[in-house]
Amino acid sequence: MTDAIISVRDLHKWYSGVHALKGVTLDFRRGEALGLVGDNGAGKSTLINILSGVHRADNGEIKVEGRAVSIATPRDAMDLGIETIYQYNSMVPTMSIARNLFIGREPTRFSILGVGILDQKKMAEESVRAIANVDLHLRSPDALVGELSGGQRQGVAIARAMHFKSKVMILDEPTNHLSVKETNKVIGFVRGLKEQGVTGVFISHNMHHVFDCCDRIVAMARGEIVLDKRIEDTSIDEVHSVL
Amino acid sequence: MRLEIKYRSLSLKRLFKTYLEKPELAGLILLVLLIILFQVRSHGVFLNQDNLRGILGILPEAGLVAIGVTILMISGEFDLSVGSVFALMPMTMAVLMVHGWPFPLALLAGLLVSAAIGYINGYVTIRFAIPSFITTLGMLFMARSLTVVVSGGFPPLLPADLPNWLFTSFVGPGNMFRMSFLWFVAVALLTSLMLSRTNFGNWIKATGGFLPAAAAMGIPTARVKIVCFMLCSVLSGFAGMLQVLRLGSPLPSIGEGMELQAVASAVIGGASLAGGIGTVMGGIIGTTLIRVIDNGLVLSHVDANWFKFAIGFLTIFAVVANAWMRKRAKAIKMEG
Numbered sequence: 207m208t209d210a211i212i213s214v215r216d217l218h219k220w221y222s223g224v225h226a227l228k229g230v231t232l233d234f235r236r237g238e239a240l241g242l243v244g245d246n247g248a249g250k251s252t253l254i255n256i257l258s259g260v261h262r263a264d265n266g267e268i269k270v271e272g273r274a275v276s277i278a279t280p281r282d283a284m285d286l287g288i289e290t291i292y293q294y295n296s297m298v299p300t301m302s303i304a305r306n307l308f309i310g311r312e313p314t315r316f317s318i319l320g321v322g323i324l325d326q327k328k329m330a331e332e333s334v335r336a337i338a339n340v341d342l343h344l345r346s347p348d349a350l351v352g353e354l355s356g357g358q359r360q361g362v363a364i365a366r367a368m369h370f371k372s373k374v375m376i377l378d379e380p381t382n383h384l385s386v387k388e389t390n391k392v393i394g395f396v397r398g399l400k401e402q403g404v405t406g407v408f409i410s411h412n413m414h415h416v417f418d419c420c421d422r423i424v425a426m427a428r429g430e431i432v433l434d435k436r437i438e439d440t441s442i443d444e445v446h447s448v449l
Numbered sequence: 450m451r452l453e454i455k456y457r458s459l460s461l462k463r464l465f466k467t468y469l470e471k472p473e474l475a476g477l478i479l480l481v482l483l484i485i486l487f488q489v490r491s492h493g494v495f496l497n498q499d500n501l502r503g504i505l506g507i508l509p510e511a512g513l514v515a516i517g518v519t520i521l522m523i524s525g526e527f528d529l530s531v532g533s534v535f536a537l538m539p540m541t542m543a544v545l546m547v548h549g550w551p552f553p554l555a556l557l558a559g560l561l562v563s564a565a566i567g568y569i570n571g572y573v574t575i576r577f578a579i580p581s582f583i584t585t586l587g588m589l590f591m592a593r594s595l596t597v598v599v600s601g602g603f604p605p606l607l608p609a610d611l612p613n614w615l616f617t618s619f620v621g622p623g624n625m626f627r628m629s630f631l632w633f634v635a636v637a638l639l640t641s642l643m644l645s646r647t648n649f650g651n652w653i654k655a656t657g658g659f660l661p662a663a664a665a666m667g668i669p670t671a672r673v674k675i676v677c678f679m680l681c682s683v684l685s686g687f688a689g690m691l692q693v694l695r696l697g698s699p700l701p702s703i704g705e706g707m708e709l710q711a712v713a714s715a716v717i718g719g720a721s722l723a724g725g726i727g728t729v730m731g732g733i734i735g736t737t738l739i740r741v742i743d744n745g746l747v748l749s750h751v752d753a754n755w756f757k758f759a760i761g762f763l764t765i766f767a768v769v770a771n772a773w774m775r776k777r778a779k780a781i782k783m784e785g
Binding site for chain 2: 258260279280281284290292294296297298299300301305308309310311312314317320321322323324326350353
């Protein structure tokens with residue numbers, strides 16, 4: 207239990223009368239790639255939204271590296287090292303790669319009340335390095351994100367999370383709407399997280415994708431965890447049978 | 450040798466692509482063409498000193514409004530109340546000065562009223578999640594009505610000792626510019642830098658470009674939008690004051706129809722109604738284009754009633770041209 211980077215205890219969430227999370231208790235272990243599966247409405251998105259600061263739990267406790275924390279905004283989650291990459295990706299298509307990498311965390315040369323002059327040189331240099339670090343081959347950090355393919359965008363989002371030294375990376379349906387080749391690339395990214403010591407949480411409808419890159423699988427149904435096993439101790443059929 | 454040629458054509462291609470991606474390019478090309486056309490049609494009168502003085506004297510008023518509207522559009526919102534704020538701000542000042550307030554205090558009060566209207570526009574739009582088109586359409590009527598009500602039906606008389614030297618006097622070589630032009634240039638530079646060189650500018654573009662991503666990255670999108678609403682209102686109010694000082698009388702009807710011309714300016718300058726795309730320079734080019742057409746048609750002895758036709762045509766044409774150029778730019782694939 208000591209190696210848990212995030213531990214949640216007895217988490218509850220109601221949405222206008224609907225009990226979406228019914229006392230979820232779960233440890234996310236350091237450096238582990240965890241696959242979170244479940245049907246629509248099973249509660250996995252609710253759980254993730256609470257961890258990434260989009261919603262707040264009505265009841266329960268969250269500890270990050272052993273410390274009880276309160277995650278009220280996406281910014282709080284990011285400051286705790288929890289980065290979420292959403293299905294409808296977290297990039298602004300009308301902005302350049304370099305600008306996207308630093309949205310909300312722009313390096314400034316000086317600032318008054320949080321508003322300041324951008325350090326564009328630093329942004330250009332660091333974005334080149336960040337992109338190269340995830341083995342993404344892009345021509346220039348000045349290219350617009352709108353011109354990238356879906357897989358490349360997920361790659362940039364992962365590069366951003368790596369660059370800001372996030373400890374936990376939550377990937378919410380990152381392979382939706384991607385071609386087979388691009389999907390393999392994203393699965394490769396998730397496998398690569400472990401080498402970098404980053405904990406990955408991979409949410410997907412596609413059981414094959416999860417079994418391809420995760421160490422452990424957690425299945426949810428009707429707001430509860432119904433299965434929590436290491437990949438080698440279970441099978442796709444068993445997971446399907448509990449959902 | 451061959452490698453060098455290849456490299457050069459590659460960098461030319463990149464340059465070409467970069468320029469095609471600039472949203473204000475279509476407007477700029479049109480502006481240059483129209484200036485040449487009017488210069489020829491008016492037998493050289495268009496670019497003479499007196500005529501330029503006239504254009505540059507009015508430009509700041511519409512230009513400041515267009516800057517505000519452009520920035521707000523980049524953040525993904527819309528303001529139809531600018532024309533009414535344009536009238537309400539100087540009317541507030543005039544009424545206060547009639548009651549003995551000194552100019553600086555009245556100016557401050559007028560700017561605060563403008564800022565408050567911007568705040569209400571933004572707060573109501575975001576709090577109740579309604580389109581800003583509706584909020585500011587309502588505000589268009591309310592602020593106009595307030596203007597007439599506070600005026601009491603008669604435009605108040607402005608005091609004689611106004612600091613016109615600071616706002617409307619002619620300055621520069623050959624008395625080419627009004628002081629208002631210098632204010633305009635300063636605001637244009639500052640807002641342009643804000644948009645392209647500060648983290649706040651990055652937040653504005655991200656908020657308008659794709660709101661869910663901006664919010665997920667921790668940008669206070671509601672606050673960003675409200676600040677843009679306030680900036681837009683304050684610039685419109687300030688521009689209205691410049692016009693009243695130039696005309697010497699606070700008419701309650703000034704600025705009528707200005708909201709749509711400001712949107713046309715922003716759009717001709719490449720700003721996208723969907724948000725995220727646009728530049729301050731584009732808004733200024735759009736405004737200049739409208740002023741040039743207004744003036745040029747008269748000088749070319751064309752029936753002045755064609756003015757609105759020209760603006761309408763231009764708005765549609767510029768957007769079509771921009772969309773086409775963006776597509777062309779996207780089609781130019783850079784290898785490597």
